Amino acid sequence: MRPFFYLGCFVLLAAFGDAHYFAVKKGNEKYRAGDFAAAEKNYAEARQNNDSATARYDLGAALYQQKKYGEAAKLFGSAAGSKTALAGRSTLAYADAQNELGGDLLKKGNTDAAEKDLEGAIAAYRKTLLADPAKIEAKHNMEIALKRLAELKEKRQKDQKKDKQEQKQQQDGKGKNNPKNGKDRQPAKGDDQRGRSKPNEGDQKPGPNGMTKEQADQILANLARREDTANRERRQQKMQEREVEKDW
DSSP states (O other): OHHHHHHHHHHHHHHHHHHHHHHHHHHHHHHHTTOHHHHHHHHHHHHHHOOOHHHHHHHHHHHHHTTOHHHHHHHHHHHHTSSSTTHHHHHHHHHHHHHHHHHHHHHTTOHHHHHHHHHHHHHHHHHHHHHOTTOHHHHHHHHHHHHHHHHHHHHHHHHHHHHHHHHHHHHHHHHHTOTTSGGGOOOOTTSOOTTOOOTTOGGGOOOTTSOOHHHHHHHHHHHHHHHHHHHHHHHHHHHHHHHHHHHO
């Protein structure tokens, strides 16, 4: 019974290896042709047959090309933790995915998540450069991540400053509308309201020039009195002149 068991294992391994091989081969063909969605399906199938660091890296690459940076970063990070020759390349790929993910989140205004992803990308770039200082791509992309992080912090400072200004304006507005403020205090019943028209009186409504009928009548009466006074003064002056002429 045991020999048949070993034989069965060898048959399964051969079939397993063929399925994985053909799935990877198809995935590579689709990837080179730029059909990254089809490559993703093939690489996912290959990973089901053999969940290796290479399978994760390949699937991550197809996802990255479709701008699915979050999923790609998880796969690259998993491959980077493996003790294989692919670990270094996976670390750089993980940094690039985190960098792009942070950039997208920054554009959407999610500064907290963007900051976390960008800092993760910078740490991975540093790890890559410590292992191989000649990695020009890692240096260039790290500069992009640092620039995005600086932009993020500047945006956060501006938002905080804007929030403080809005809060101050709201507080100032509440102070102006406070009933305790003398400017907005309503007069009491016993307050003197000189020069103000009383409400609900039809003959006290302001005219076109903002003057009430009562005020207009008062002005006309004053003018009439002044005119009468002036006329009396003129008559008295004429009478005095006549008397002077007679005496002379």
